Amino acid sequence: MKAPSSRRVVQIGPFHPLLEEPVGFALAVEGETVVDVDARMDYIHKGIEILAQQRTYDMLPILLERICGICSVTHSVCFCNAAEDLLGIDIPPRANYIRTIIGELERVHSHLLWVGLAGHFIGYNTVFMWAWKYREPVCDVFEMLTGHRQNSALPMVGGVRRDIPEKYFPEAQKTLDMVEGKVKMLTDAVLDDPVLKARLKGVGVLTPQEVMDWGVVGPTARASGVDTDVRRDEPYAAYGELDWDVCLTENGDVFDKAVVRLLELQESIKILRQCFDNMPKGDLNLGMLHMPRGEGIGRYEAPRGEDIHYLRSNGTNMPERLKVRAPSYTNVASFKASCLGEKISDVTITLAACDPCYSCTERTAVVRGTDDQPERTFGDLVRLSQAETRRVADEMGRPHDLQLT
């Protein structure tokens, strides 16, 4: 990309301390304002879709768990939803509850992970340490119930593979009590903190129209007031029988995206408590099923939004085509809408705000207009920065600490 005189390109990645996975962003900037985002992905293309055509239906949930290191339950249950849509069957109630429990435990640890990372990206490392500290016991509960911190290998077409031991439920409840207290503390700390408000309010705004245009899903869409949640829209597992709410906020900025996730954490804990209290008895699965010819679509509300799997069967015991669309695929594409016009220091947190998961995703390019701004000297930049500091101080009603030149 050849830059006009006032335009510079800032590279972030593909390997960068800010990013937990390889992804390259080229930000074209004029002064400090981002005018162009070019994302390059697919450094970690694993070929899961073609591998899926070479596995039997019984092996597939195990393979699909490995699409993502965080939302492992997401892809395997979403595939099972697609296969069960193809078959037109309902699974036993106990299996539904087990899927709900592992799904919500995953949401709790995934949202806590994001809260920590978001704190880290804006230089608020106390939040990072605390959130990850409280995430750890949740992973321990997951291990206690399923035998592994991430990959449970529980879901299968027509139910779940193994039972989860009820003798650990009291211990799990105790951990939930502890985590709920800490989540409330984090929520209050975020809502009350004037520095976080000054840093995050009005940054990386997505309007409801942009959300619909870019097909944005999950907490990122709900922060803009777009009411979408697969758990309520198309209830799978046990969500239809439980009492919980969809969390919505209005502004669509990074602050609201954080608030939505923190509120959702409390809803998830509410759902988990109901599951532990009302766990039904009965079968775990329907046994091995013959998959007829046909096609099915499965949807699942992952921690990051709606996951879609399309399954096409030709009557053999391996799928003819399996399409996986992870939520980050659309959320990352919406950076074109949310990053342009932002200050470069705000882009990091805007990129992080949709909780991108590059394992699931793949590359973008945008160019917006050029202009003939004069090239700025170091002195110009100092003056601009001082004026910006004064503007923020005025907005917050604080005295000016700087003697402006």
Added chain:
Amino acid sequence: MDAEVLSRQLTETFGDDASCVARSVKRLYVALKPDGLYPVFDWLQENVPGLRFGTSTAMDLREGVGVWHHLPVNKTPLVITLKVVAPKPDPRIPSLAVKVPAAAWIEREMTDLVGVVFDGHPEPHRLVKAEAFPDTFPLRRDFDVAKFKEEIGESPEF
């Protein structure tokens, strides 16, 4: 709005151009000709509130390259799938990215992997494949892995 009601409305409006199959109340499959894609998509956007672009699946079928656009509808369990089949050897389909930017990435990915060309796509360059990757399509049935390895080596230097 459930799939059967929508199926009747689509058949009334478009007749034989849109052959609808409602597999259940929440899954509607609409088979279209390539030039019927825009009118049906416009009609859906106007008449189905909460319709958004989900994703697309491209498949190498016997009769051509199939492109299935999956359109979920917010606040309902409904997923509408628009099926378009482009005949080989030169599969071409009108681009939905003109109408809805959410389709931009997935159409580039389908071009890379299955080799279907989207007419009118605003940025038709590669998304998934590296620039040095030869002009073959890994998800086509005639993709020859042995020949590919022979040409490009086990660990190519791009």
